[in-house]
Amino acid sequence: MDTIWSAPLKDVKGPKYELVAEKIRGQVASGVLQPGAKLPPVRELAYRLGITPGTVSRAYGLLTDEGILRGEVGRGTFVAEPHPDDPICPDHDMDPDARAWQALEIDVIAHGSGGSDGDDVNLFSPHLPSVGQARLIRDLLGQVAQDPPSGLMHYPSRIGSLPAREAVVRWLGDAPIGAVTPEDIVLTNGGQNAISLILQAMLRGRRPVVLVEELAYPGFRRAAELLRAEVIPVAMDGDGLIPEAVEAAARGCDAQVLCTSPEIHNPTLIYTPLHRRKALAEVARRLDLQIIEDDCYQIRRAETPSYRMIAPERTWYVTSISKSLTPALRVGFAVAPEQGAAPLRRAAEYGFFGLATPLTDLTALLLAHPKIRRLGDEMANVVGRYVHSAVNILGRYDLRWRPEAAFLWLMLPKGWRAGAFCRAAEARGVQLRSAEDFAPRSVNTPHAVRFAVNAGIPLSQFEDALRRLADLLDNPPERIEV
Structure with missing residues (x-):
């Protein structure tokens, strides 16, 4: 050179x-x-x-x-x-x-x-590595452009989307979510759109209540609030939602839906074991609660039975390709409970008529492609290496991580508040998310931050950003903010 x-x-x-x-x-x-x-x-x-x-x-x-x-x-x-x-x-x-x-x-x-001409690094949201899926998508886009199976002059339809829904069934074939048919699946504009559609399909009454984890994916709250539903946070422990807390939160109100992420909880990475899932499913049956199970952060397939397998009559399963292939396409999947897809289909058709036909055609080709499993495994391996590096640098702090998750949860040492730490990190060119971003104002949040794997930048640049965080952790401010 x-x-x-x-x-x-x-x-x-x-x-x-x-x-x-x-x-x-x-x-x-x-x-x-x-x-x-x-x-x-x-x-x-x-x-x-x-x-x-x-x-x-x-x-x-x-x-x-x-x-x-x-x-x-x-x-x-x-x-x-x-x-x-x-x-x-x-x-x-x-x-x-x-x-x-x-x-x-x-x-x-x-x-x-965050990989701009400066040294700023964005760890706000996960960024996937390109291990060949970008080139594959470009190639398949070319195929769709040359000969779109659904044509270019028709509205979306259930018949036109059938190849894509069949490809989704095969793609989810090793996921422990119970029996799924193409008729159970509605294609959505990403996982967030899937959550909104499910709430539109099931909420009823003048003031419905949606139960969420006390620290939870903010999209649950935002979707519920758009539908004028009341959101009530539910206490958690090291195994996730506490069954008794769910019953207490639902008492005296029109609680209709329980939203949860049992496999990879966002933001804390808590995993809900099978015995706790079964207990929560029984609570949902007694209270007649529907369950929305968000599995969008899963990179590798889970092994523990999902709520849709444990309580198939009331569980709505949500996933997307955003964390496993690319977030750019905004393709998600809402899987309805057994015999429960009709209201979900109506919500999609009345809301936006269905996913655009070229995107549906691309989804069918992409998820059925013989290379897709290998690419997914390669991407997961790269994310795992970034997580391993993060643990090497920040492992001496109170850090929660999992090799199959594209983010980490960091409890801050004494002297740091989450908001102040995020501001100090941003001043050093590193963007993070505070625990406060994941909780309603009524919840006392821990002094913690979530930072994501950014595999869109070289590992050395990612590690440099984490070393800046380590330096901040070692040097809390003399004046503690209250």
Whole structure:
């Protein structure tokens, strides 16, 4: 690499990351850089070129997504060998429109994930690594554009969406959610839309009540409040919702729905064991509560029976591809209880007529593709490596983590309040979420923060952000905010 860069780029006009990427791309195409050649570390190359590390990270990320480079945790970035099982190989002579598409994709990813030209890092929401799914989606989009199975001149319909719903059934085939047919599934615009549709389908009366965990995914509250429902938080312990607390919260009000995330609780990562799930299902039966089970954060398939398996007559299961493939497509799935899909279908059809037909066609091709399982496993492995790194750096603090989850939960040491810590972290270029973001005002929140895995940036940049957090944890402010 020493012979490639003849002059700094700091005074060059235009997107510098594209220039860096094009230079490396040309050297690989010409054979100057052979497969297996190691590239300089991000900061070293940035210093050499007079640009920021974020710019080099974007260039490396672009080339990794194209399949020209590959990253190895703890070792660095290398020129990639063509994948023997991957028919979608990088094309160094691709047309300008295709290359512009890739550059735009990386540009959006980088800005959305905190991988901009500065050193700011966004750990607010999980950002998935691209291990080949972006190239697969581009290829399938091309197929849909050339010959859309549902056509381009018709409203969405149940018949037109059947191939996609059948693909969802196969995709969920190893999930412990009980018997599912295509008729049980409604395609939605992401998991949040699925929750809203379910509440629209089931809530009744002038002032319905929705029960949520005292710390919970904020989308539960927002969807309920949009429908003018009252939201009541329910106490939890180390196994999740407390059955007696659910009964107490439901007493004297028109409680109709219990919302929960038993497998990977957002934000605390609590796992609800089977005996507790069975106890809560019995409470729901006694009180005639419907259950919304949010499983959107699952990267690898669960093994414990879900509420839909334990209480199939009253459980609505929600998942999406946002945390397992990509959040960009906004494709989610609402799975109705047994014999309960009709009101859910009406809510979708009356609300937005159904998912756009090109997106439905893409979903059918994507979830049925033979590569999709391998890509999902590879992505989960990358997320696991980022989690492992986070534990190595912050493990001496009160940290909760799971290798299959794309976020971590950190209880702050004495001297730190969650809000103050988030502000201090942002001042150092790291964005986090406070525990207060997950609770209504009536709940006394712990002094804790949630930070997400950002695998859209190099591992070294992610680790640098965590070291900044570690430095803050070691140096609480002298004045404690109250």
